[in-house]
Amino acid sequence: MTDAGTGAPEDASNKSLKKARWPLIALMAGVAVVVVVALIAVFARGGPVEYAEDTPEGVVQRYSQAVIDGDTQTALRYLAPDLADDCERQQPGTDDLRVTLVETTEREDSARVEVIVATVYESGPFGTNEYRSEEAFDLVRVGGQWYVDAAPWQLTICFDSGL
Template identity: 50%
Template structure:
């Protein structure tokens, strides 16, 4: 009965206000989101998380087997780039060592060595690499220089040794007489 009295007391202008109050957002039921939108958002979230994991867990390249031509070139290159010429010399053949005159690569800081391919035979192998050298500066920002090169390897006493290294990474330990 009270509801009848309340309805009777409304004047014509009040009916519109009462109707607006009834349809206000606070009293309206919550709309359900489209499930396709939720699926797309979930997929995008997963892609972003996977991308972040890949970026932050990438580290050093996986070492190749030390008994392979590629593994020998990888270890030799790492030793040269680290400045350990004596360790690098351990990967060279006797002939390559005898041709050394105590030379060191002029620039090893910003060189990246990428394995392109390996051709392995019974007693020799060729390891093709791309050497990328980065230089700072210049009017257009940093520069890169890329060159393809080949390491020639021989099998000596069942172990791979470098007979000819890339000129950019060629080293030879200093002779005893050159050391003060």
């Protein structure tokens, strides 16, 4: 059978039409793969990095989260034992705080964890209002375990020691 318009066999025109579609199909498949990979990367990213509990960063992270959550009992477990024993407790502030790790300097029995503390206030017409400041935690190692020895004022839970 021949194509009435050209006199060429019908299957030859179908073959050339199929050949012309392959680059388009390959391009669409490539775009689909890129979109799927991008979606996986976005959704697999998860939340913030959780540091090991036996590191200065992990202690600061857990202490800060406990204070932000208003869980003074848990926060006290991360204070140096002599400070926790003498702590005149206060209720931590209810401000919306974010703590971001900047740098850690670790020595044999002490460490300094520098952070940025962002206090987020109400939202306005141009976005949220926030105040950021660079702060530091001082830690000591007692019996092989890290403890907070000094904390930024925004994360203070004891009146008398400044913690």
